[in-house]
Amino acid sequence: MTIRVGLLGCGTVGGGVVKLLRAQAKEIEARVGDRVEVTRVAVRDATKARVAELGDVAVTTRPEDIVADPAIDVIVEVMGGVSPAKALVLDAIARKKPVVTANKMLLAHDGPEIFARAREGSVDVAFEGAVGGGIPIVRALRDALPGDRVKRIVGILNGTSNYVLTRMQREHLGFAEVVAEAQKLGYAEADPSLDVDGHDAAHKLVVLSALAFGKRVPPDSVDTRGLRFLEPVDHASADRFGYVVKPLAIAERVGDELALRVGPALVPKDALLASVSGVLNAVLIEGEALGPCVLSGRGAGEGPTAVSVVSDVLDVCRALHVKKTGLFSAAIRTEPCTLRDPGEATAPHYLRFVVKDEPGVLGKVTTSLGKAGVSIRELFQLRRGDASADVVVLTHDSRTAHVIAALEEIDREPFTIELTRRMPVTLV
């Protein structure tokens, strides 16, 4: 028998999926028990050239026809975006067709609805490609840890952000300069906001939180900060304190609450995550019994993401073959949860004040911090040569709310030239 796959979207990832399914056809048939073939493909522009491996497979611009086609057994959605992907995925589930998707934006916004429909209908939805490209993080959280309780996840989930910070740090370059180069190299979109402002990482963090904690989190409620405020001096200063700036996405169990945060943070130089550079992604899982476990690899691109999508295709096809569908969806819960107030988080903070280089200013800054209960561990001043100075501070453990209150006061002072930069230190 043959299991027939309908592919929605045939860009970089879709093309990679077609290639791998062809190249490994025998291996896959041996594993599944049936042949697995892409028999229909939906694209936006039917005139565009496709991968040669597609051969004479029927191409259409109407994905809804593929979902409705009774000759199609499995839907692979790699078109991205919420619309029309959401309607297509829900229609496939209603028709009892298993769905493989790499669409983190869709799952972050509509995962709870999609998973609920899938559970009700005993239909499998698999999504290893949605987070971390080829890193088997969904499998690790879904299949490897049912006997343990996850305490915390710390991810470097956006390759573009990691690339930008790595180059700024290693070559002492400015943010805009590196982003422009990343755009030329194809590592950043024309509008880089989804990546460098943290939204893409927040989507992935929401998906991982469903897997690790069984909780639903609206993506807009994640405390999300971007990278635009960083300058080369921040990387040099972090280095002087013994840290590296990394674009982190963190989800943590605190009592009955969940704390979620995306943004740049200082991690110790000798931590494993500090060595995850360039476009690489990584996820640290901390389990109660497991301890810390780090998975790292390429987070995007044709090859890695296609490997993940194909592994999911195999899983859902094997379930079809043995007529036991719905088990993959049954493992995913999305219960409501209470999010922790980000101000309650306690950590050492990195602060950089840009102030007039005048007597008395340092005293005022440190006094304001002290009044707010923020105690200083290290401090140095860098003269800028234009009668201004960077005052760089590393605090002891401080409540984020206290730090923010102190900065609000200091940022209103006449001696303050630019808004103060702040980043937490994250121990990993």
Add this chain to the structure above:
Amino acid sequence: MTIRVGLLGCGTVGGGVVKLLRAQAKEIEARVGDRVEVTRVAVRDATKARVAELGDVAVTTRPEDIVADPAIDVIVEVMGGVSPAKALVLDAIARKKPVVTANKMLLAHDGPEIFARAREGSVDVAFEGAVGGGIPIVRALRDALPGDRVKRIVGILNGTSNYVLTRMQREHLGFAEVVAEAQKLGYAEADPSLDVDGHDAAHKLVVLSALAFGKRVPPDSVDTRGLRFLEPVDHASADRFGYVVKPLAIAERVGDELALRVGPALVPKDALLASVSGVLNAVLIEGEALGPCVLSGRGAGEGPTAVSVVSDVLDVCRALHVKKTGLFSAAIRTEPCTLRDPGEATAPHYLRFVVKDEPGVLGKVTTSLGKAGVSIRELFQLRRGDASADVVVLTHDSRTAHVIAALEEIDREPFTIELTRRMPVTLV
């Protein structure tokens, strides 16, 4: 319904399994569809105290009775060693009982036979706990990569060895001193040979090679070197060249052959594996489409290994519940393979000659290397103060056979005081 588990061995890992199965009982029942309970336990010494969670579960010193007991559905083997574990596992398979094992020595020696019987009988054998403790490396290779071709695996697979090298390197301590301390801390056995001479890592490499390449390798045929020849000066010298010494286990596809090697090697300081320190384990998988992917975590201990064993228990119980057994074993092949001659490997080499501190000696060493076709990239001499000197060399890419031939000549020279140390550089 209840799926009844018989536990063979109730030491550190077995106790952890009992605890986790109790603590996560509800979660597990939801995932499996049946309750999962340990109902019989075999131990060597029935008088020894066990984990409290065992309650009034029946304990016996006759594991063969548990395997034969028709009331037992699943066998978990965490006793270790080849005998009597092999006979028990084969008997369980013959009785169509799925087996979960964490026994790398057994699988390295008798994996091909065990997997063959399991395939013939459509019985599941799962072994996530056998390699890398809690790191989901078996799952990654078995389930996440069927669409890709693995090119190379580079592992830090023995926590004791990694701990010993890390402390030697960071604290400039000698091998014997660190091993003695590791024994006190419980990180090393009274007889540390299995760990520090590379045999344990070779066992695990053989298991990973079955998963990654579908090949059977007799563990004795792995080119295995231990750590005993290393001194603090080797770590300092590696550091001076920009490297860190790590205990690596490497399996690589070279044409139609497989190259396997266990032993200390120099890895670049900025590589991810260089940051894997202390008792941590890690595996780098290089897939053709996937690119490099690193998984790291605690490689041993009650918690991590028990998490892996429990994840396997869930898999095989779920397969029992849906009456589709044998799929996990079906995915593992152990075909014969041709091993590559280790002498054919090409890499830069680290060499340390201990020689008389006399004029002309350096010339003779470098001449011998040159004659053998080994070209030098960097070299420095360290006077020892007793009329001897360390001559430390980093070569350009050289065939291992050529290096060995040159060392055989040099080690016979009257100016040579100690056998020359050599390690390859491994790019990861």
